[in-house]
Amino acid sequence: MSEHDTGSWDAFTPRDGDTGTSEAFTPRDGDTGTWDAFTPVNRAEPAPAALAPAPAETRRPLRRAVRGLALAVAAVAVTGAAVGVQWQDRQRWIADRYPAEVVKDVAHGASATLHGMSWQVVTVVPRQVEGGGESGTAPLRATVQVTPVSAQAIGGYLTPDFAMRDRAGHSWQALPVDTPIPSDLKPGRATRFDVETAVPGSLSGTAELVLSYAPGETLRFAR
Amino acid sequence: MSQGPATAPVREEPARSPWRRAGSALVALAVGAAAVYAHTFVMNKDQLDAPLTTTAAPGAVAETGRFSVRLDDVVAASSLSLITTGTDPDTGGTTIENSTAIRTHDLFVVATVSATSPKDPTWLPDAWLRTRDGIEYAATDRTGQAFTPPRPVQNGWWTSLEYVFEVPREAVAGASIVVSAPSTNGIYDDIYPGRYDQLLPEARLALTADDAAARRLLQDVKPSWRVTARG
Numbered sequence: 001m002s003e004h005d006t007g008s009w010d011a012f013t014p015r016d017g018d019t020g021t022s023e024a025f026t027p028r029d030g031d032t033g034t035w036d037a038f039t040p041v042n043r044a045e046p047a048p049a050a051l052a053p054a055p056a057e058t059r060r061p062l063r064r065a066v067r068g069l070a071l072a073v074a075a076v077a078v079t080g081a082a083v084g085v086q087w088q089d090r091q092r093w094i095a096d097r098y099p100a101e102v103v104k105d106v107a108h109g110a111s112a113t114l115h116g117m118s119w120q121v122v123t124v125v126p127r128q129v130e131g132g133g134e135s136g137t138a139p140l141r142a143t144v145q146v147t148p149v150s151a152q153a154i155g156g157y158l159t160p161d162f163a164m165r166d167r168a169g170h171s172w173q174a175l176p177v178d179t180p181i182p183s184d185l186k187p188g189r190a191t192r193f194d195v196e197t198a199v200p201g202s203l204s205g206t207a208e209l210v211l212s213y214a215p216g217e218t219l220r221f222a223r
Numbered sequence: 224m225s226q227g228p229a230t231a232p233v234r235e236e237p238a239r240s241p242w243r244r245a246g247s248a249l250v251a252l253a254v255g256a257a258a259v260y261a262h263t264f265v266m267n268k269d270q271l272d273a274p275l276t277t278t279a280a281p282g283a284v285a286e287t288g289r290f291s292v293r294l295d296d297v298v299a300a301s302s303l304s305l306i307t308t309g310t311d312p313d314t315g316g317t318t319i320e321n322s323t324a325i326r327t328h329d330l331f332v333v334a335t336v337s338a339t340s341p342k343d344p345t346w347l348p349d350a351w352l353r354t355r356d357g358i359e360y361a362a363t364d365r366t367g368q369a370f371t372p373p374r375p376v377q378n379g380w381w382t383s384l385e386y387v388f389e390v391p392r393e394a395v396a397g398a399s400i401v402v403s404a405p406s407t408n409g410i411y412d413d414i415y416p417g418r419y420d421q422l423l424p425e426a427r428l429a430l431t432a433d434d435a436a437a438r439r440l441l442q443d444v445k446p447s448w449r450v451t452a453r454g
Contacts, residue, residue: 130310130317136380163344170378173344200379 101215108222111145114160114213116153120145121209121221127196138204140164142195144211146180147188154185164197164207165220172199174209274403274425281432287424289404290345290376294428295383296335299395299440300448302326303333303387307369307452324447325365332388333448334400336428337381344375347402350386353427355397363389369452385450396437398430 106112111120127141144162148154162174174197185191199207205223212218279285284293307321338347348371352360362371365387372384386400403425431437 130315134380134382169342171343172377172379173375198377203379 099215101218103210103218103220106219106221111147112219113149114211114217114219115156116149117157118147118149119211119219120147122192124209124223126204129198133198136201137198138201139196139198140204140207142174142197142209143192144176144195144209145190145192146185147190148185149187151187154182154187157182157185158213160211160213162195162197163210163212164199165210166199166203166207171210172197172207271421274423276425276427278399278427278429280429281436285426285428287404287426288341289343289424290338290340290347290402290426292336292338292347292376292402292426292428294334294336294400294430297430297440298333298335298445298448299443300331300333300445302447303331303366304447304449305366305370305452306449327389329389329391330395330441330444331363331448332390332395332430333450334386334388334428334430336384336386336400336402338376338384338402339381340376340378342378344377345404346372346375347384347404348372349403349405350388351401351403352388352390352394352430353399353401354390354394358394359401360388360390360394362386365389366450370450387450392441395430395441396434398437400428400430402426402428 104112106119106121109120111118113119122143122145124140124142127139129139133139142162148157159176159179162176164172164174174195177194177196179193180191195209197209208223209221210218211221275287277285277287279293281294281297284291303325305321305323305325306319309318309320310316311318332352334350334352336350338345350362352362354360370385370387372386374382376382376384386402390398403423406423431440
């Protein structure tokens with residue numbers, strides 16, 4: 001008897017002498033479950049498959065956690081991509097509008113050619129200012145020499161912008177005086193003019209003159 | 224009696240309850256509504272064009288990203304003597320090239336400020352007197368171009384600038400001097416006026432420390448005040 005058998009089975013318990021083959025208990029052909037209900041459990045039969053393997057109970061929350069994590073990662077990735085595309089587009093817009101400056105350094109006393117003109121800073125010396133100028137400043141005068149390389153370059157000549165700079169990123173106004181016009185220039189002939197400026201007194205010997213037509217067309221003359 | 228092959232029972236997903244479905248729909252709706260609402264968080268034109276304002280008391284420094292400025296002196300006058308000076312080529316001394324007087328029925332407020340720049344030369348040609356209730360008076364043009372600050376403020380030293388305003392007396396109490404750097408957007412200003420003038424730095428300097436100081440300023444109105452420009 002199975003351990004599940006209970007007292008209710010006693011009514012069918014064979015008595016002494018009974019072999020259990022009594023016809024009363026022998027299922028006939030065609031008899032089905034009706035009799036199965038009374039068939040004792042055969043312990044030899046394989047045990048029914050275990051209900052849902054134990055790990056399944058823990059796998060389900062694990063699967064949900066993995067799925068949630070994947071969703072979170074995907075959301076972050078999509079958001080990052082959306083922001084990144086806009087950021088990249090904006091960076092391109094800024095780069096187009098504010099191109100990075102390209103500075104060509106010119107050694108002390110040397111010349112450099114830009115737009116068909118050879119440029120050289122001859123001297124940078126202190127200058128006298130009415131009233132002595134602003135307190136703490138050093139008024140300077142730079143003498144600049146320009147030599148047209150060709151007649152063609154003279155036709156498109158424009159006075160460049162000038163400034164004084166230090167290597168820490170500061171700049172100061174520098175104004176050219178009596179600048180030449182194209183009719184003053186001859187191919188191969190040097191023409192000089194002055195650039196007036198003022199820098200902090202502590203930088204009077206180190207600030208450099210910078211000549212520029214555009215951020216990408218800039219010459220910096222070493223002192 | 225026969226039994227089929229033993230098969231592992233399949234654990235079926237529990238049916239989602241209508242309440243859970245409704246909850247999910249509600250959450251989705253809320254997220255969508257929040258996304259739509261988030262699109263209302265945009266600035267209007269006035270807000271976009273609003274400057275970045277730094278305030279300072281009289282004598283204190285207002286530091287913006289592009290310049291620093293402080294109010295050194297304020298004078299109220301009922302007339303101005305405009306002097307243009309030059310240099311004598313022979314002696315090198317200072318000469319008076321021109322002298323003009325202008326008068327007003329209201330009040331001239333002459334504000335002297337000092338300014339410097341942290342990096343590049345910065346021009347500060349424009350200033351306003353902003354009253355307590357937000358009315359703005361531009362620096363007067365009656366003085367002429369020669370009296371507009373002609374030089375940039377630069378790194379390393381403080382430059383003195385004078386702004387002249389013509390305002391009614393009642394505008395003085397609680398007023399501020401507002402100094403702003405012009406836009407650096409060049410040609411874009413002409414194509415899209417105002418469109419790129421966003422986040423411009425602005426310094427707001429209190430004209431007087433308090434109303435009592437404003438009253439003292441009004442009690443001390445100069446009959447004539449000399450303003451000098453270099454010719």
